[in-house]
Amino acid sequence: MNAPNVKHAPLRRPPEVAGTAAPIDLAGLDGGDGTPKVQSRGEPQTRGRRVLLGALTPALLLVLWEISSRANLVTPLILPSPETVYSAFLSLVNSGDLAANLSISIRRVVSGFAAGALLGLALGASMGLSPRFERFLRPSFLAVAQIPTLAWIPFLMILFGIGETLKIVIIAEAALVPTTLNTLDGFRNIPKAYLEVARIYKFNRRQILRKIMLPGALLPVFTGLRYGLTHAWQSLVVVELLASTEGIGYQMVMARQLFQLDVMIATMAVIGIIGFILDKLLALGEMRLSRRYGAAA
């Protein structure tokens, strides 16, 4: 009964993100090739070059944008110049609007993510430890997980209204799915070889859990949390676009309604950059963990 469950890719990238997978992809590449003996240490040159190459695309886009706005290819009403966007960004920072909205958004992500991740850890671990519970829950869980986060919104609106609860619940749902599936995966894929060693040394259930299962599952669990957080951040913006009077997503909607496209684009950039940094940081943590907990000798 193990065989059909070893599909890694779909677990790591649940269906609901298919449309919005950009930051995950970026980091996924990095975490992926960092798995063997990390090359970044010995060859700073190579790493520097890699970062440079990665920065080339945004730089090129920026240049194109600048050119098009100077040549007036697109009306500045629709695509304001980089300078305008930058000064909009500065005024967002100086007025305190950005900080105010961001702090609200971050609070939402933190509480939603915490709720979703905790529940996900609990569900994933219990399914991973008890095959019976897994048989009981996993099919329904997978079926429910097929419903995109966005599709939950109408139903949950009826249930919770459009207040704070709705946002937290949706963010939690977004974090829940990857956390659960990766945790389950981590517990279930503990090598049989390790468990045999445990039997040779007469480990009881508690010892197996503490000395083998927990450290052995740590890396995939962390991966699940990483995807959970990225999903949480993405769904936050979605919720705030739809139903909010404050927060970073709301700031974007307002800007569009007032036709302040400079503010809108500046906000988009902030959202993207924060998501990128979050994922990068977690990818870094994952790489450090994998140095110790990854690949058995």
Place this chain on the structure above:
Amino acid sequence: MTELGTLDIRNVKKRFKVAGEAFAAIDDLSLTVEPGEFLSLVGPSGCGKSTLLRLVSGLDGDYGGEILLGGKRVSGTSLRRGLIFQEPRLFPWLNVEGNIALALENATLSAEQKRASIAEHVSLVGLRGFEKAYPRQLSGGMAQRAAIARGLVNRPALLLLDEPFGALDALTRTHMQRELEHIWKTEGITMVLVTHDVDEAIYLGDRVVVMAPRPGRISKIVDVGIGRPRDRASPAFTWLKAEVLEALGETHAS
């Protein structure tokens, strides 16, 4: 260490179901191993030698016949019966010391005694100075030595070795065989070694049991009877090797 007595394997049968069809991994095998003996098991793949080892260790059960140790039927694993696998199976998140300490989780020793025992076995396998090293920092030979230290640290009365040097290069292998012989002599443990390597089987074994496949059974038992340390180039050694190889060849022909 406390003696566990004779290992008595009586009419053991073990069947596996492969693709719905039962086949006999071991068929009616009987064998006695005396306390303190070094027994080598050789045979082509599929002759049931690893299966037999797993049955004696208690990792696998559900067999016909009896496996007795000091007159008592073996059931489940025991700290008195150690098993060393073909791969080191060290835990990557623990250093050498930590990996060895795992074996003592359920030992009835004080913390102080455990520490002393770990240190003693680290030096026994020649890993002093590498206590804090993690598995990924060790060579294959060093990792296997750590695994051997882990297998020994409980002072099992019976140590089962499942091709422990199979993955090592020839030089490391020879070296490890000498060290294992040394450990066997100093600790007085009964050892049962499964190997593909006829040289290794003769170099280490008091007796060499040659097994045949389909169904897994004993085809010949060769008494080595040369003094230790053994010289692989000696005529007696060469002659024994020919005898074992011949027995192996017959199992192939049949």
